[in-house]
Amino acid sequence: MVADFAQIKKLGKQIYGISLVKTILSFLIAFEILVVYLWILSATLGLGKVYNLYALNIFVFRESIDTTMLRSTVSLSVPILITAVGATFNERAGVINIGLEGILIWSAWFSVFISYTTGNIWLATLGGIFAGALLGFFHALLTITFKAEQVVTGVAVNLLALGVTEVLNRAIWEPARSAQVESFSPVDITKIPFIGDFYSLLILSNYYDVPGIGGVFRWLPDIFNALNRHNPLVYIAIFLVPICHFFLFKTKYGLRIRVIGEHPQAAATAGVNVRLYQYISVTLSGALGGLGGTILSIGVSNKFISGMTGGKGFLALAAMIFGKWTVIGGALASVLFGFFFAFGIDLSAGGIKGFVVPIEFYQMIPFIVTILALAGVIGKARAPKSIGIPYSEDEE
Amino acid sequence: MSLNIGALAADSRRRRILVLAVSFGLSFLAMIILILVLNILGTSVDIFLVMDKTFFEPLRKPKMVALIFFWTAPLILTGLSVAIAFKAGLFNIGSQGQMMVGGAAAGIFASNIVPKTQALQFMNRPLIMIPATMLVGVLAGIIWGGIPGVLKAKTGAHEVIVTIMMNQIALSFVRYLVVSQTYSPFVDKSTGDAYGQTSAISKSAEIPLINSSFSTFLDWSIVPTILSAIIIWYLVEKTRYGYRLRAVGENISASKSSGINTNFAIISSMMISGGLAGLAGALQVQGNYHKYIFNSEGTLGFDGIAVALVAGNSALWIVISALLFGYLKQGSLNLESSTDISKFLIFTLQSALIIFIAAPLISSKLVSLTEKISRPRNVESEVNGMSQDNGGGTGGEDTEGGEI
Numbered sequence: 001m002v003a004d005f006a007q008i009k010k011l012g013k014q015i016y017g018i019s020l021v022k023t024i025l026s027f028l029i030a031f032e033i034l035v036v037y038l039w040i041l042s043a044t045l046g047l048g049k050v051y052n053l054y055a056l057n058i059f060v061f062r063e064s065i066d067t068t069m070l071r072s073t074v075s076l077s078v079p080i081l082i083t084a085v086g087a088t089f090n091e092r093a094g095v096i097n098i099g100l101e102g103i104l105i106w107s108a109w110f111s112v113f114i115s116y117t118t119g120n121i122w123l124a125t126l127g128g129i130f131a132g133a134l135l136g137f138f139h140a141l142l143t144i145t146f147k148a149e150q151v152v153t154g155v156a157v158n159l160l161a162l163g164v165t166e167v168l169n170r171a172i173w174e175p176a177r178s179a180q181v182e183s184f185s186p187v188d189i190t191k192i193p194f195i196g197d198f199y200s201l202l203i204l205s206n207y208y209d210v211p212g213i214g215g216v217f218r219w220l221p222d223i224f225n226a227l228n229r230h231n232p233l234v235y236i237a238i239f240l241v242p243i244c245h246f247f248l249f250k251t252k253y254g255l256r257i258r259v260i261g262e263h264p265q266a267a268a269t270a271g272v273n274v275r276l277y278q279y280i281s282v283t284l285s286g287a288l289g290g291l292g293g294t295i296l297s298i299g300v301s302n303k304f305i306s307g308m309t310g311g312k313g314f315l316a317l318a319a320m321i322f323g324k325w326t327v328i329g330g331a332l333a334s335v336l337f338g339f340f341f342a343f344g345i346d347l348s349a350g351g352i353k354g355f356v357v358p359i360e361f362y363q364m365i366p367f368i369v370t371i372l373a374l375a376g377v378i379g380k381a382r383a384p385k386s387i388g389i390p391y392s393e394d395e396e
Numbered sequence: 397m398s399l400n401i402g403a404l405a406a407d408s409r410r411r412r413i414l415v416l417a418v419s420f421g422l423s424f425l426a427m428i429i430l431i432l433v434l435n436i437l438g439t440s441v442d443i444f445l446v447m448d449k450t451f452f453e454p455l456r457k458p459k460m461v462a463l464i465f466f467w468t469a470p471l472i473l474t475g476l477s478v479a480i481a482f483k484a485g486l487f488n489i490g491s492q493g494q495m496m497v498g499g500a501a502a503g504i505f506a507s508n509i510v511p512k513t514q515a516l517q518f519m520n521r522p523l524i525m526i527p528a529t530m531l532v533g534v535l536a537g538i539i540w541g542g543i544p545g546v547l548k549a550k551t552g553a554h555e556v557i558v559t560i561m562m563n564q565i566a567l568s569f570v571r572y573l574v575v576s577q578t579y580s581p582f583v584d585k586s587t588g589d590a591y592g593q594t595s596a597i598s599k600s601a602e603i604p605l606i607n608s609s610f611s612t613f614l615d616w617s618i619v620p621t622i623l624s625a626i627i628i629w630y631l632v633e634k635t636r637y638g639y640r641l642r643a644v645g646e647n648i649s650a651s652k653s654s655g656i657n658t659n660f661a662i663i664s665s666m667m668i669s670g671g672l673a674g675l676a677g678a679l680q681v682q683g684n685y686h687k688y689i690f691n692s693e694g695t696l697g698f699d700g701i702a703v704a705l706v707a708g709n710s711a712l713w714i715v716i717s718a719l720l721f722g723y724l725k726q727g728s729l730n731l732e733s734s735t736d737i738s739k740f741l742i743f744t745l746q747s748a749l750i751i752f753i754a755a756p757l758i759s760s761k762l763v764s765l766t767e768k769i770s771r772p773r774n775v776e777s778e779v780n781g782m783s784q785d786n787g788g789g790t791g792g793e794d795t796e797g798g799e800i
Contacts (some may be wrong), residue, residue, distance in 0.1 A: 045579070098489075098560065148755030151487050151556045155701055156750035163743025164430060170738040171439040311567070314560050321557060358579040360572035367561040367568075371543075374553035383554065 030336065034365070035060050038347075041357045051355060059355070064339070065219070067205070069346050070226030074234065075300055077338020079104070079292040082237040083316035084323065084330035085244050086288030090136075091325055092248065093281035094261040094386045095143050096150045099135070099157030100289050101313025106161035107132040107293030109169060112304040115181040121298060124182075125233065128294030129287050135161060136286015140279045147390035158313075166306055183302035184231035199224065233299045237291060244288075245327040257281050261384030264391040274391050292316070318370035325384065337366040412708065418759040419752035426748040427741065441737060449734055450727035450742070460726060462611030466684070468715075468722035469621045470495070470693070473676035474700025475718050476628050477541075477669045479709040481555075483632055484665035485645035490544060490559030491673040492697025493566030494537040498674025500570045501536035502529045503681045503688025504582045506597035525600040526682065530620065533678025534671040540566060541670015542663065549659035555666070574690050584687070592690035603683045615683035622715070624672060629711035641665055673697060695743075699725070702746050705753045721746075 035057055042051065051059075063069060083100055090097045097103075111128030115121055139157050142148045173179055190196040190203070200206060202224040204217045227238075248254035257277055259267045264274045296312065297304055319337055323329025344362025347355070434441050454460045474491045481488035506529045510516045519525055544558040575592030577583050584595040605615045632638035643651040644661040652658050676696065681688050703721050707713035728742035752759050 096556075098556065142751060142755050146755035146757045148751070148757075151489075152701070152705070152754035153751055155489060155698070156747040156754065159698065159743045159747035159750070163740040163747060166738045166740035167430065167744070168434070168437070171434050171441065171736055172437065174736065311564050314564055317557065318561060356579070358572050358576050360568040360576065364565045364568040367564045371547070371553070371558055371561050374558060375547050375551045376553075 027336075030369075031060075031064075032057075034340075037365075038355075038357050038361075041361055042355055045357070056355070063346065064343060065221040066346070067222045067225050069342050070221060070223065071229070072342040072345065073335065073339045074226055075230060076341045077335045078230075078234045078237050079295045079299075080312055080316045080319055080337060081292075081331050081334035082240065082295070083289045083292035083313060084319040084334050085241060085327050086285035086292070087316055087320040088285075088323075088325060088327050088330050089244075089248065089257065089281045089288070090285040091320060091387060092261045092384055093257045093278045094264060094384055094389070094391065095140070095278060095282050096154060096388050097136070097139055097157075097282065097285060098151055098154035098314075098317060099139055099161070100285075100316055101309060101311065102158035102161030103132050103135045103286055103289035104293040104296065104309040104313045104316075105165055106135055107290035108297035108308060109165040109178075109293075109304050110290075111294040112178050112181055112297045113168075113172070115183065115298050116179060119182050121182050121184055124298055125291075125294050128297070129290040132290015132293060133283050133287035136283045136289065137279070139286065140282035143390060144275055144278050144282070147392070150388050150390075165304075169304060169306060177306070178304040180302045181298065183298040184233060186229040186231055187235075189228050199228070203228070231295070231299045233291065233295045237295060240288070240291075241327060241331045248327055253277075258384075260391075261386060264386055265393075268393060278391065289313070289316075315366055318366055321383075322366075322370050322373050324373075324382070340365045414763045415756065415759045416706065416753075418762050419749055422752050422759065423745050423748035427745045430741070430744050439736070441735075445735060446731060446737060446741070449731045450724075453730045453734075454723055454726040459611055460730075462614045464719070464722045464726050465618065466611070466613040466722075467696075467725045468718045469618050469683075470676040470680055470696045471699055471703050471718035471721050471725075472621050472625055472715055473672050473679070474697050475703030475707065475714040476625060476700075476711060477672035477676070478700045478704035479707065479711065479714060480628060480632065480641075480665055480672070481669040482704060482709045483638075483645050484641045484661050485648060486545075486548065486555050486662065486666060486669075488541065488544070488559055488666065488669045489556055489698075489701070490541060490562050490670070491676075491700045492693070492695070493559070493563035494540045494670040494673035495677040495693050495697045496566050496570050496691075497540045497677070498533035498537040499677025499681050499693060500573055500594075500688050501674070502533035502678035503594045503597060504573065505529055505532040506601035506682070507594045507687060508582050510601075511598045520598060520600050522600045525598060526603060529597070529601040529682055530675060530678050533674045533681070535674070537670040537672070537674015537677065538667045539670070541673065542667045545663040545666025545670075548666070549662040571690060574688055594688045596687050597681065601682055602686055603679070613684060617679040617683040620675070620679065624675065625711050625715055628668075628672070632711060637664075673700070699746070702750050705750060 035053070038060070039051065039053055039056055083104060087097065087100060107128040110131035111124045114127035115124035118124070135157060139153060142153045143150045169178060188196075189199045192199075204220060204222040205225055207217050208214045246254075248257065256267060256272045259270075260272065260274050260277055267277075268274050292312075293309070296309060301308075315337055316334070319333040320330045322333040322336075323331065340362050344359045347357065348359035348362070428443065431441055431443050431446060435443075454464055474495060477491045477494070478488055506525065510519055510525070510528075519528060540562055541559075544553075544555045544562060547553040547558055548555045571592065573580050573582050574594055575583065577585060577592075582594050584593050586595070603615045603617050605612065606618075607614075630638075632641065640651070640656045641661050643654075643656055644658050648658055651661075677693060680693065685692055699721055703714060703717045706720070707717035724742050724745065728739040731737050731741060732739035
């Protein structure tokens with residue numbers, strides 16, 4: 001049974017896009033649901049006073065466009081974002097990888113180790129990416145060549161990475177955390193000659209004193225200010241998103257990957273080397289996850305602490321699903337998740353006076369919305385058709 | 397998606413044991429390689445000391461042997477939990493979260509709800525309280541496992557992803573319930589310790605120790621555990637329900653067209669799976685800790701996956717397999733307490749084991765290779781009386797054919 005290649009191609013083109021209007025609208029709806037969720041929690045748990053829902057809307061909006069909040073949103077979401085982008089590649093190629101959590105912790109450890117031994121942070125970054133790619137390749141070897149059950153080996157990859165890093169960490173540094181190592185420091189874009197001047201024009205807080213528009217700008221999120229002063233890896237990661245999108249959805253190589261995820265036999269009939277593309281996709285996903293792990297360790301901190309990934313790999317998986325198996329969607333979902341976290345940290349520390357919802361209730365939001373998305377309550381998420389099935393030539 | 401994995405997909409018992417033996421050997425090798433790598437990296441690790449502490453120390457003292465049994469009980473339950481979902485073709489990674497929720501619910505029920513409610517005082521006697529607390533844990537587990545089951549049956553949401561998400565939600569929710577000192581009403585506030593726990597459960601809910609002079613860990617919770625193993629074995633192997641469950645696991649579309657209610661099979665197996673994990677959590681609270689301590693289940697839920705895979709998802713073999721993993725767990729704890737090696741060393745063995753069982757092609761290729769070398773083909777077919785699978789087709793490849 002060989003499906004029509006052209007038909008598959010058409011299908012691939014149909015399902016990649018997410019329209020801008022829809023995205024903005026869903027952001028607004030999500031915001032309102034968030035406010036109501038918090039209001040209900042605050043009222044039922046009886047922790048703070050019961051707020052007027054309208055006033056709460058204003059408060060939460062003010063809080064959510066706060067520049068500090070947005071900046072921590074960026075730093076919290078970028079590791080998830082780049083891992084989610086990587087996950088899109090392997091899922092599109094028809095391989096589930098729930099070992100992302102393991103890839104994150106393993107590459108986080110490895111980059112700290114390289115930084116510790118060589119003192120060179122860029123070498124450490126390359127080492128982290130390489131470590132992630134290596135583990136991705138290992139997963140590819142198991143699932144593609146040895147046709148193992150993908151979810152089960154994913155669990156094994158997680159356990160393996162956790163076990164090996166813990167053992168190495170304790171053997172080299174004795175306690176649960178590593179020594180302090182060389183790490184990245186934030187860069188101020190406005191200080192860069194030429195580009196910096198242009199960038200300064202985009203920062204809204206520079207206009208706050210201008211009569212008229214200044215008052216309006218105070219009610220807008222100061223995105224470019226929040227994007228400033230992060231470590232260089234964050235910009236690399238953000239820069240990679242459009243490139244990955246272009247690669248996966250605009251080039252013939254990307255098309256081949258997507259067709260493999262839908263119908264590998266059809267791709268093989270059209271002369272595509274299915275296994276090679278799957279190997280490349282899964283390894284690439286590991287490499288991007290490795291970058292994510294590196295950002296988590298030497299990007300924002302200067303040491304390795306056991307358990308420092310804290311479910312961020314699973315969060316990336318959730319973001320990829322919530323973004324409906326697209327690069328841009330996954331990236332936006334990661335930003336949304338990062339926002340929830342930053343918001344939770346901010347509000348549970350008393351961002352709005354007298355309004356308390358325990359931070360745990362913010363932390364579970366991403367997972368709840370992903371389950372809802374999977375169940376079809378929020379839009380329709382559809383996984384690639386042949387996902388989880390090891391490819392072999394003689395089937396169907 | 398049907399899950400036919402390694403050891404259970406192998407066609408004969410002899411071959412299954414061979415595959416397992418090869419997997420164990422290879423996993424052991426993987427662990428030794430890691431130790432060698434450690435030595436190359438400059439830390440001096442005595443490989444014989446590691447072996448001694450991990451594999452022989454637990455068998456030396458009776459107290460240690462008791463500890464092996466102590467770890468075995470929850471491992472049996474989480475192993476059963478993973479296995480019954482596997483029987484229906486579902487992979488429940490959520491045992492960890494279900495166990496956590498079960499333990500927390502049982503702990504809160506027995507430490508806060510019953511002792512502090514006037515109307516429930518009639519319950520406060522062992523005969524009612526012990527089973528009631530267990531039941532609360534089971535119910536919490538059923539809810540946590542039932543949600544992925546319902547979503548899988550009604551909307552087709554992938555149970556693996558949903559259970560991962562449920563694990564994370566459980567982690568946050570239970571952390572709120574028992575760690576959040578300022579916000580939660582159930583936290584033990586007397587200690588002021590950052591380590592989250594509920595206050596001690598009512599005396600009537602405690603499961604007594606078997607013999608306190610022999611071991612201060614081993615309690616009677618092994619009895620409900622073994623009982624559940626027997627019940628699950630009977631349910632899966634001997635009843636019509638079990639037959640339907642296995643049929644759904646083998647081939648869901650064929651079962652559907654032959655009139656089996658597949659949705660019921662999926663939902664109920666996930667509920668039973670969650671219930672067993674919840675029971676494991678509740679028994680831990682009642683038997684040993686006498687309060688719910690956040691994260692006290694460690695990785696017992698995830699370990700259940702390895703337990704079930706090694707046992708080929710058969711309920712009775714799970715008891716043996718859980719004993720093995722209980723022994724390894726105790727060994728790894730000995731290792732950590734007496735050397736610089738982390739207890740997570742055992743994770744490498746465990747994950748390698750999972751990999752070799754999940755990728756049957758690796759070890760069954762090796763097995764057929766050794767078979768080819770060790771004896772001529774015609775003799776083998778005479779000995780085994782299974783001439784039909786002589787064509788070099790191994791367990792793994794057969795699985796492939798059956799999967800569509």
